[in-house]
Amino acid sequence: MKKFFSILSIVGLMFLGNSVAFAQEEEVVTVDSTSVAATEEVVGEEVQPVSEAPAVVEEEVAPKAEPTFHQVLKQRFIEGGAEFMGIVLVALILGLAIAIERIIYLNFATTNTKKFVTDVDEALASGGVDAAKELCRNTKGPIASIFFQGLDRSSEGIDAAEKAVVGYGGVQMGLLEKNISWLSLFIALAPMLGFMGTVIGMIDAFDAIQVAGDINPAVVAGGIKVALLTTVFGLVVAIILQVFYNIIVAKVDSIVNKMEDASISLIDLLVKYKK
Helix, strand or coil, rough: CHHHHHHHHHHHHHHHHHHHHHHHHHHHHHHHHHHHHHHHHHHHHCCCCCCCCCCCCCCCCCCCHHHHHHHHHHHHHHHHHHHHHHHHHHHHHHHHHHHHHHHHHHHHCCCHHHHHHHHHHHHHHHHHHHHHHHHHCCCCHHHHHHHHHHHHHHHHCHHHHHHHHHHHHHHHHHHHHCCCHHHHHHHHHHHHHHHHHHHHHHHHHHHHHHCCCCCCCCHHHHHHHHHHHHHHHHHHHHHHHHHHHHHHHHHHHHHHHHHHHHHHHHHHHHHHHHH
16 A cells, blocks of 8 residues: 555656756747747738838039139129220230330340450451441441441541540430330320229219218219229230330340440450551
8 A cells, every 4th residue: 555655656756847848849939939939020010011111313513614814804894994994904004015126125235245246356457447338237226337337437537436435325315215204104194094094983883872871882883883983994005015115215224335345345356456
C-alpha cells in the first residue's frame, strides 16, 4: 500500500513538472510570436514607401546686363539737354582736333640737334657754305630753316647772319605756337558753358516750384539734375583739353630751347670758318 502511494506521488510530481514546463514553453512561444508580430509590423511600416515631397524647381533668373560706359554717357548727355551739351561737345571736338594737329606738327619739327650741328660742321669743312645750305634744305624742322637763313646771309657778315637767325627764329616760334590760343579758348569756354547750364537748370527748378506752389523734391529734381550734368561735362572737357595744352606747351618750349642752342652753335661755326 505504501509502495502504491509512493508510486502515485512520483507520477504526480512528474506530471506536475511536465505541465509547468509546458506552460513555460507556451509563454516563451507566445512572447516570441508577439515579438515576431511586432517586428513584422515595424518591418512592414519601414517597407512602405515614403511619399516624397514634390521637388521645388527654382526658376533661374537671368542676371540683368549692366549698361556699358558708352550707354551711360549717352544717357547722361541726353538728360543734360542738347542746348548746352551740344555746344560743350563741339568745343571738345574742335579742341581735340587742334591738339592732335599740333602734336603731329611738333613731332615732325623735333630733330636731333647735336647730330644736325655735327653734320653742318662736316658739310662746311668739306663743301663750304653751299654744301651746308643743301643739307639744311633737305632736313625738316625749324632748326634747319633757321640754319639755312643764317648761312644764306653769312656772305654779308656775322652780324647780318646773326640778325637773320634771330628774326627767323621768331617766325618759327610763331609757327610752333599756331592755334594754341584757340585751344586755350576752348579750355576756358567749356566750364563757362557748363556753369551757364547750371544757372539755367536752377532757374527751371524754381519755375517748377512756382508753378506747383510746393517745394517737392520730385518737382525740382529735374532742373537740378540738368544743372549738375552740364557742370560735370563742362569740367571734364576742360580737364581733357588742359592736359593736351600742357603737353603741347612743354614740346614747344623744348623745341624753342633747342633752336636757341643751335643758333648759338651756328654763329660759332660761322666765326670759325670765316677765320
